[in-house]
Every structure is written in C-alpha cells, then in structure tokens.
Amino acid sequence: MAERYGVLPSDLLARGTTQDIYVYDVALSYQEHVRKQIKHKHGIPDTSPQWDSETLETKFKDFHAKRNESR
Numbered sequence: 001m002a003e004r005y006g007v008l009p010s011d012l013l014a015r016g017t018t019q020d021i022y023v024y025d026v027a028l029s030y031q032e033h034v035r036k037q038i039k040h041k042h043g044i045p046d047t048s049p050q051w052d053s054e055t056l057e058t059k060f061k062d063f064h065a066k067r068n069e070s071r
Contacts, residue, residue, distance in 0.1 A: 001024050002012040036046060051059070
C-alpha cells in the first residue's frame with residue numbers, strides 16, 4: 001500500500017486510517033474485477049484456485065504442522 005501511494009511504510013503506519021485501507025481494498029478489488037472481465041471477453045480461462053472452506057482449513061493446519069516440525 002505504501003508503495004502504491006509513494007510514502008514510506010513508517011509514514012503510512014503513523015498517518016494511515018481505516019478508511020485508507022478500505023479505499024485501497026476497493027481499488028484492488030475493482031482492478032481484479034476488470035482483469036477478470038477482460039480475460040473472459042477474450043476467452044482466457046480464469047486459473048485462480050477456487051477452494052472451499054474445508055480445503056483451506058486443511059491446508060492451513062498442514063502448513064502449521066510442518067512449520068512446527070521444523071522448529
């Protein structure tokens with residue numbers, strides 16, 4: 001976010017607000033929406049992984065189990 005707005009991360013943390021985060025999130029979401037529209041218009045399939053909650057939870061638990069093993 002700091003890179004996009006051309007400020008230092010410390011400056012962003014000092015002066016940033018929750019509204020800044022919401023605006024940034026909306027801007028990125030809109031960019032992604034437009035990107036998907038363009039890909040769909042040109043017949044390019046969306047290759048983003050679409051996982052359900054159970055799969056994400058399993059991946060999360062596996063990640064933490066492996067991480068704790070390596071410590």
